[in-house]
Amino acid sequence: MIQTPPAVPGVREDEIDTPALLIDLDAFEYNLDRMATLLAPTGVKLRAHAKTHKSPVIAKLQMARGAVGQCVQKVAEAEVFAWGGIPDILVSNEIVGASKLARLCALSAIAKTAVCVDDASHIDAIERASAAAGRRMTVLVEIDVGAARCGIAAGPAAAALAERIAASKHLVFGGLQAYQGSAQHRRTVDERQALIGIATEAVRRTVALLGQRGIACPIVGGAGTGTFEIEAASGVYTEVQAGSYIFMDADYAQNLDASGKPVSTFRHALFVLATVMSAAHRGIAVLDAGAKAVAMDSGMPTVWGKPDIRYASVSDEHGKLDIGSESTMPMIGEKLRLVPGHCDPTVDLYDWYVGVRGGRVECLWPVTARGGTA
């Protein structure tokens, strides 16, 4: 059952039922524009990662600013975006299982659809699904560029998979997927540049090897919000896959720029609005936003604009705040904005975005591709 929307357009921010997932529309639009401006001179395209927002509404705003398409991680996400009219979708991940592959092949009739592999068994399964569906699927080879998660070794092993794709009757080789996830949250520019330098060399070597074998790479994709400027300047990546830039989160806010200050490329645009529900203990206030309202995998949220209030501990439906001595104790009923530690899994907890501007609710957008399944 879908959740009741926490507000209607026009009401004041302090009238929104909590916990609620807020987009600060001014900051969000700034971020959308900023990414387009940064990428325009590089010639590298944005294929924004939809696993962050899970919303065809937001995907369309990205595409209106020049994004060539969307990345997704799962078939259920690919379905929502294809059904929602997004014309070009890359599943930047391996998909295993006959029913999922059948669903993916079916989507390719209504949207340009591609998927990644890092093993011959993946290729053979997609070939079977494509043949059964009477379609030709585009398949990229994911190479490991340092994160040691998915991805086959760069170089000859990757080239062998590319050749296997090219030799499969119902498949088209689409290029390389080369995302260095573990570089995104390294705090200094030097650390991030060093890791992406290694990634870029692995990509360059593999593209060259494929070229020697007569195989072109239409897409060379990767990069996230923490490093996309480095990949975009590499001369070898053709698409960057940043997602979090639209919202930012408390963890990304700890990345530093070249001068050693917190990066300021993008603005915080995503918040969880919470209400003080209890204040029975001196120096402690309890919010109605706990582990079911803010993802905790990248640490506690911060309290927006209140540096002397610390979100100290979490339980399922409660967040306990330590109130610094400098601050006035918040009143029961007072509403506070939290900055999630990690935006992607926080978004995934909600059915609705509440867009706010100038203290008023401007829009509600569904988190259409929310959820854990398939």
Added chain:
Amino acid sequence: MIQTPPAVPGVREDEIDTPALLIDLDAFEYNLDRMATLLAPTGVKLRAHAKTHKSPVIAKLQMARGAVGQCVQKVAEAEVFAWGGIPDILVSNEIVGASKLARLCALSAIAKTAVCVDDASHIDAIERASAAAGRRMTVLVEIDVGAARCGIAAGPAAAALAERIAASKHLVFGGLQAYQGSAQHRRTVDERQALIGIATEAVRRTVALLGQRGIACPIVGGAGTGTFEIEAASGVYTEVQAGSYIFMDADYAQNLDASGKPVSTFRHALFVLATVMSAAHRGIAVLDAGAKAVAMDSGMPTVWGKPDIRYASVSDEHGKLDIGSESTMPMIGEKLRLVPGHCDPTVDLYDWYVGVRGGRVECLWPVTARGGTA
């Protein structure tokens, strides 16, 4: 948009699309029966906590075995259970905000509904909402019994709130809410008994004080899966509010019994089924169940029946397994059961339970009250 169900009844467990939320029905029914058997001789009633399961289907199975009603934490949950035919619902939490209170008062027309307070401002707001709705709401005073989260001090302060409720024209005093959350996961019986001993004394003192003032406590509620046997034997609690006992989780599995062994009162009944999607690195396998499929607030999940495989690190849609040297490397496509670190927020990620028995899917149940909002 609700998620596609990951299976249909009758298929084999290895045909379920993943990630999926599995109930082992034999273990689940064992747990339901076991709780009823343990509580029957005590005379203390079960008001099972629905924040664990969020399912009227499961609530009805608990009530068929003697539970007097359900606890919930939020108005949105109260709505789902009242609409789903549960006749007696306690919101074991403070509710703040005029629209939420209006919704709660409206529910009292179709189900016996009660709510907790720990501040005079809560009482006055509920009185206003009840008067506006033309109803009489039952209100419990939540007292702090050691967790220092919500709850007013036991004794005179609590009694003053009870008197304020009793003096409110549209309110009925329902009793005391006295849950010691921080005792539930203390590892030894001695630690749990010590903390619940303190809680019980605070409750006893407050009940006695109220008695001196001519105020009865129809409900004295509290207790969770880690301690309910202690509260049930206390002679002062009338209802226990255990929720997790139906499923158990990896964190509860670390509690010890009197002999120093892991508690074995209940069986693990909740799993996340995941598929190996990549195995490109020696000694590592990657599952399709990450932070959006298993809650991480109480640590990593364990891999069921595979003690030499460790769920080592998590990202949004991936879980990286370290494969112990003793074990055979899992194949791409192989399905593994994970035991969530924390069952409640894991359930909250899914739209569907998949009930399995004897290796086959027997039923699908919606997680009707899922979600972060209001």
